[in-house]
Amino acid sequence: MAAARDLRATETTEPGGGDAIELAKRHLIQPWPYAGSVGAEARALIGEGDGIYITDNTGKRLIDGPAGMWCVNVGHRREELAKVMYDQAMALSYNTPWYTMNAPSAELAMRIAGHAPGDLSHVFYTTGGSSAVETALRFMQFYNNVRGRPEKKLILSRGGAYHGSTYLSASLNGRPRDRDWMDGADELVIKLSSPDPFRRPQGMSLAAFTDFLVEQFRDTVARVGADRIGAFVGEPVQASGGVVVPPDGYLGRIREICRDNDILYVSDEVVTGFGRLGHVFASGDVFGIDPDMITFAKGVTSGYFPLGGVIISERLLEELRRSNHPDAMFGHGLTYTSHPVGCAVALKNLDLLEESVLAHTQAVAPYFQAQLKTLEELPLVGEVRGVGLMGCVECVADRESKDPLQLDKDVGKRIDAHCHELGLLVRPLINMCVMSPPLIITREQIDDMVAILREGISRTMDDLRREGVWQG
Structure with a gap:
């Protein structure tokens, strides 16, 4: 054989x-x-x-x-995942998400929300990590447009970051070789220092390095203006940047600055989510933060089917529902959003993780x-x-x-x-x-x-x- x-x-x-x-x-x-x-x-x-x-x-x-x-x-x-894939494809292989829905996507959204920190309780599905980050950023733009703040669109990212290969997500990347020959939305992105303790200045203590990173973030917000910055996007651990684990307390302090300045904190858990750090999500359980959005992909189906998504805070959605523009449309979606086979596989994958x-x-x-x-x-x-x-x-x-x-x-x-x-x-x-x-x-x-x-x-x-x- x-x-x-x-x-x-x-x-x-x-x-x-x-x-x-x-x-x-x-x-x-x-x-x-x-x-x-x-x-x-x-x-x-x-x-x-x-x-x-x-x-x-x-x-x-x-x-x-x-x-x-x-x-x-x-x-x-894993035979369990292969069987679910087959069974779901035989029951329903696809439905258009524009005007129909399927049961696996709704059940999976409920279970994902149950593991998410804070009030992150609603899920928008994508086909992978790049499209998940792209969705989070487009949602930020839509959110600020509806709230009458069209100028609040700049995005903070960091050196060493990797957030995707679509145009806007790739614009956040902080590895030089990723951008040497490629264009990006540079007018929308501000890059901060990588939180890499190994590469901190010689003689600088870890505590001083953490203070430097936090003050750089705070000074950037003050210099550029909080009224112009829409989001900060950061991996809890910079994965493709070389598994950069930030100093203790750094992420929590950045989260507070974002909250104080009405800057949406997007935690990119495409790598760290679904078990890589021993929890479904690392933001809350490992690093003690409650972001406004979490992006995920990869481990959600253990790679057996392309699926990703964004978990969005109930607070943000409630603010949209209360706005003066109830007819404003979030004109964003993908042919394979909420794919029934992908969501069914993710449900069984989540069973295996939890068991x-x-x-x-x-x-x-x-x-x-x-x-x-x-x-x-x-x-x-x-x-x-x-x-x-x-x-x-x-x-x-x-x-x-x-x-x-x-x-x-x-x-x-x-x-x-x-x-x-x-x-x-x-x-x-x-x-x-x-x-x-x-x-x-x-x-x-x-x-x-x-x-x-x-x-x-x-x-x-x-x-x-x-x-x-x-x-x-």
């Missing part, structure tokens, strides 16, 4: 021959391509998944270190963090950081300067290549390796993952020394 499944991963799908790799090179445009290879590129071909493992087209079994893309939270090949996966994550996360931390023994590693089942290994040329630029810029890819050979897929980010495995991972599997990562980093150190790139 295994041989047959491996064959299916590369079998011909086009008359005249050619396996999936060749077909990709001829016809498939990959996401985030370089101009020199766009439309002519093939990437690692994955044939199947099972639990925390995936199998590539050569038959090599790999630990799925990134859980797909932060999303396969309950693991691959055992959240508790397991809370139990195993401290061990995951402790084992990853042992990698700081390696001289190439500047810092290991993380929370829940999110972790990042940041490599530096030397620990005193924390300079990553003297290293080969593809050091993360070098480590990933070695780890792939050894049986682990990691998420390389220039000089960093990010790990966010399926939440069902066991202690023994964590040991395997960390042992492979240690060997992959060690082999990379040998490569860099041999090539004269690094002398550590």
